[in-house]
Amino acid sequence: xxxxxxxxxxxxxxxxxxxxxxxxxxxxxxxxxxxxxxxxxxxxxxxxxxxxxxxxxxxxxxxxxxxxxxxxxxxxxxxxxxxxxxxxxxxxxxxxxxxxxxxxxxxxxxxxxxxxxxxxxxxxxxxxxxxxxxxxxxxxxxxxxxxxxxxxxxxxxxxxxxxxxxxxxxxxxxxxxxxxxxxxxxxxxxxxxxxxxxxxxxxxxxxxxxxxxxxxxxxxxxxxxxxxxxxxxxxxxxxxxxxxxx
Numbered sequence: 001x002x003x004x005x006x007x008x009x010x011x012x013x014x015x016x017x018x019x020x021x022x023x024x025x026x027x028x029x030x031x032x033x034x035x036x037x038x039x040x041x042x043x044x045x046x047x048x049x050x051x052x053x054x055x056x057x058x059x060x061x062x063x064x065x066x067x068x069x070x071x072x073x074x075x076x077x078x079x080x081x082x083x084x085x086x087x088x089x090x091x092x093x094x095x096x097x098x099x100x101x102x103x104x105x106x107x108x109x110x111x112x113x114x115x116x117x118x119x120x121x122x123x124x125x126x127x128x129x130x131x132x133x134x135x136x137x138x139x140x141x142x143x144x145x146x147x148x149x150x151x152x153x154x155x156x157x158x159x160x161x162x163x164x165x166x167x168x169x170x171x172x173x174x175x176x177x178x179x180x181x182x183x184x185x186x187x188x189x190x191x192x193x194x195x196x197x198x199x200x201x202x203x204x205x206x207x208x209x210x211x212x213x214x215x216x217x218x219x220x221x222x223x224x225x226x227x228x229x230x231x232x233x234x235x236x237x238x239x240x241x242x243x244x245x246x
Contacts, residue, residue: 005210008061009207009209009210010207012060012061012210016057022052023052024049024116027045027048027115030045030048031049031123042123050098051095053095054095057091060208060209060211060212061211061212062200062212062214063213064092064214064216065213066218068217072100072221073188075152077154077155077184078100078155078187078188079155079177079187079189079190080100080154080157081157081158081159081190081191081192081236082156082157082194083164083244084163085163085194085198086200088214089197090104092194092216093194093216094156103144103148103153103154104121104127104156105127105155105158105176105180106126106128106129107128107129108128108129108130108131110128111128125147126144127140127144129141129176138179141176141179141183142182144180144183146183148180148187149183149184157176157180159173159174160173165198167195167244167245169241172240177189178229181229188222188223188224189221189236190218191218191236191240192216192217193216193219193239193240195214195215196213196214199212200212217243219240222235
C-alpha cells in the first residue's frame with residue numbers, strides 16, 4: 001500500500017496543483033468584477049473559488065469530516081479559533097463555515113502576489129497584520145473587531161501564528177484574540193480542532209501525501225462576556241488541544 005501511495009502521489013499532486021492554479025487565476029478577474037457589483041456578489045464569487053480549491057484537495061483522495069454538534073449562534077459575531085497544521089486549513093474552514101461569512105486574521109505578506117487569495121484578503125473584509133510591527137498589528141485587529149461587531153460576520157484566527165509540522169500544537173498567543181473579544185463584545189468564541197492536516201505535507205510539497213483522513217471538530221461556543229478573558233482563553237485553548245490527535 002505504501003508503494004502504491006507513493007506512485008499515485010505524483011500524478012495526483014500534479015492534478016491538485018493544476019486545479020488549484022487554474023482556480024486562483026480564473027477567479028481573480030471574476031472577484032474583481034463581482035466586487036464592483038457589491039459585497040454579496042463578491043462573497044458568492046469567493047464561495048465558488050473555495051469550491052474549486054476544495055476539489056483540488058479531494059483529488060488527492062482525502063476524506064474530510066466536519067464534526068459540528070453545536071448550535072452556533074446567529075446574528076452575532078463569531079470568532080473561530082483553531083489550531084493550524086497546513087495551508088489546507090484555510091480552504092477547509094472557509095468552505096465548511098461559509099454561511100458565517102468568515103474573514104481571516106492573516107500575515108501581511110499574503111496580501112500580495114497570490115492571484116485571488118491576496119485579492120480576497122485585501123478586499124473581502126479580512127485583516128492583514130505585520131508581525132514585525134506590534135503597533136500596526138494591534139491597531140488593525142482592533143479595527144477588525146469593530147468591523148465584526150458592526151457587520152455580525154465571523155473571523156478565523158490561528159493563535160499559534162504558524163503551522164505545526166508534526167501536529168503537536170504550538171504555544172497559543174492571546175493578543176489577537178484578546179483584541180477581537182474586546183472589540184466584539186456581543187460575539188462568541190468558537191474553538192475548533194483540526195486533525196491530520198499536517199500529514200498532507202509531511203514529506204514536502206511535492207509529491208503531496210495522498211489518502212489522508214482529515215477531521216475538523218467544532219467545540220462549544222463561549223460568549224465573550226460570560227468569562228474574564230484569561231479564563232475564556234484558557235478554556236478555548238484546552239478545548240482545542242485536548243482533542244488534537246498526534
